[in-house]
Amino acid sequence: MSHQVTIKPSGHLFHTQNDETILEAALREGFALPYGCRNGACGTCKGKILEGSVDYGSYQATALTEDEKLAGYALFCCARPQSDLLIEVREIGAAREIPIKTLPCRVQAMEQVAPDVMVLSLKLPANERLQFLAGQYVDILLKDGRRRSFSLANAPHDDELLQLHVRNVPGGTFTESVFTQLKEKDILRFEGPLGTFFLHEDSAKPILFVAGGTGFAPVKAMIEHAFHVGSGRPMTLYWGARAKRDLYMPQLPEEWSRAQPGFRFVPVLSEPVAADMWTGRTGLVHEAVLQDIPNLADYEVYVCGNPAMVEAAHRAFSARGLPEGAFFSDAFLFSTDPKPAT
């Protein structure tokens, strides 16, 4: 059964078909509502139901609290309309122009840049380019139907090869196979571009990028894009890792610092080893930001990495005056896809 959904404040209208979620229907009709995981885990797609009723679907309790539900909120990646709806949500202007494609790609190069980080360079078929916004991700489609998300580490202008930074999760279905089985010339399939973690270019505020581990991947794309379009915004990158070997391409941000007057790089190690002879910053990466900047009211912050870091940063930065609309993030959540029956 089809239901009409009206978006406030834009007044845009779309219709759900069959058993679609609000998000699925909106994206199909070209309206980019914010989302991250698309499986009820991250809360990015949260919006308000002003009129009408929904089936809330299944989701993680941390992504939508009971209080939020009582206040009228729902996760649009899980909620299915039971009547026509009036919803309130911020729309992403730019992403909706971009088609989401399913494409094969060839592994052009594999470079192990740290004990547990592999940089994959993927080549698309001739005459294919992936249009995307700096910071978005793709889903690698596994043979058994499951999917795994990886941020695009190259900027959109530099799109001859797509670059992924893959951290090896011991026992992980996909990432471990990258380190033990995948080889150059192998074919992968992916869907993308996905996600709403991209550089918002309609602001002149100074930017703080906070990356944990391979959370550097989308941040690299955003910074390279900002340099490419000549954004004069001051930018500081805080990149956190355990030990020095885990900062897997330190020469790149160091080079940016030398070449770009408005750019600063602050590496932060949480567990430096003696051999590192580390004299730089130590501790948790988001805490280094708090030590340096007492009031965040005039900044925009882009945070990417493991979910605990992203959540801690959100809480701490909000308490330091960062406006809600100035915090952008992607949390590297584990996939909750069930393993298909064999």
Ligand SMILES: Cc1cc2nc3c(=O)[nH]c(=O)nc-3n(C[C@H](O)[C@H](O)[C@H](O)COP(=O)(O)OP(=O)(O)OC[C@H]3O[C@@H](n4cnc5c(N)ncnc54)[C@H](O)[C@@H]3O)c2cc1C
């Ligand atoms: C939007 C988005 C973008 C992402 N981008 C990147 C990226 O650019 N680079 C990158 O390396 N990762 C990225 N990730 C995370 C990546 O998708 C997961 O690491 C991946 O799903 C692990 O897949 P797997 O098949 O190897 O492990 P799975 O088979 O999914 O996991 C096996 C087991 O390992 C555990 N596990 C899974 N992931 C982690 C983890 N991260 N830390 C600790 N334990 C874990 C779980 O308990 C799970 O049961 C991203 C995630 C999201 C949602």
Ligand code: FES
């Ligand atoms: S909870 Fe809906 S996109 Fe993550």
